[in-house]
Amino acid sequence: QQQVKQSPQSLIVQKGGISIINCAYENTAFDYFPWYQQFPGKGPALLIAIRPDVSEKKEGRFTISFNKSAKQFSLHIMDSQPGDSATYFCAAKVAGNTGKLIFGQGTTLQVKP
């Protein structure tokens, strides 16, 4: 069964600190790894994504690190801000002619002022 495991379940970070969320997958048949941000009452919004042939991708304060051999990837949020407080989901797209995403369980991030 294809699974994506995410940790921690919740995270509290001080303003200006680094938030790190980790994910691990158990099946190699994935070809795209996005991270989504979700605010209460809203739908998930794509934050940043990476393909498995790239080890790192940075967009502004958000960085994905990808370790193909370990089947792990992580999201780093630099200079975390109170406005970053949300739930973050990692996901993995099943390889092939499908857009099926397998999501992690989510991490609730709280950034304290």
Place this chain on the structure above:
Amino acid sequence: DSGVTQTPKHLITATGQRVTLRCSPRSGDLSVYWYQQSLDQGLQFLIQYYNGEERAKGNILERFSAQQFPDLHSELNLSSLELGDSALYFCASSPKRGTSGDNEQFFGPGTRLTVL
């Protein structure tokens, strides 16, 4: 605003009933996806349609069905509703396969279903 619209925003119904959730994808997107979000199961992929045809299926119950119409809007039908079907149902869309960003899925605001 992702450009994906879903109606209704909230739906309250009773066990055993049938409901229909509607989704309009972003202009030009051919793929529509349905996801269920609940506290215990998280975000679960239900089904994908591409240009009117079913493309992939996930953990969708037999009581649930979906379709995508020629104008590309989609409907998710839930029947014989049970208490456990209470959840947020999201629709997402993505661009035509082979175009830039075709892996990116844009989520709608969701429909909150409450089964009493």
